[in-house]
Amino acid sequence: MLRLGSIGRLAEQKNYFVLLEGLHLFRERNPGLADRVCLTIVGEGHQRAELQGMINRYEMQNEVSLVGLLSKQD
Numbered sequence: 001m002l003r004l005g006s007i008g009r010l011a012e013q014k015n016y017f018v019l020l021e022g023l024h025l026f027r028e029r030n031p032g033l034a035d036r037v038c039l040t041i042v043g044e045g046h047q048r049a050e051l052q053g054m055i056n057r058y059e060m061q062n063e064v065s066l067v068g069l070l071s072k073q074d
Contacts, residue, residue, distance in 0.1 A: 002037045010045030010066075017047075017054065024058045035063070042067045 008014055019039070027034040041051070041064070048066060055064045 004037065004039045005042070006039075007042045009043050010041070010047040010051060012047070016041065016051055020051065020054050020058065020060070020064065023060065023064065027058075027060070027063070037063060039064045040067060041065065042070055044069050 006014070006016075006019070010016060023037065023039060026037065048068075052066055055061060055066070
């Protein structure tokens, strides 16, 4: 299992749409490996709803998690 992660605000500068598009293309081109890669994104920002929509459109809810903000204790 390959576990990818990112921590930061959900903003244009982070290029999360490019990351999700790349993961989608990887899954399409490698269907046998699609369930062996997961991505966790920790953070909040104005792109959250759009990113969640993209995750839903590409049916990647099982592979991609938008966690939101975590406390320093988490």
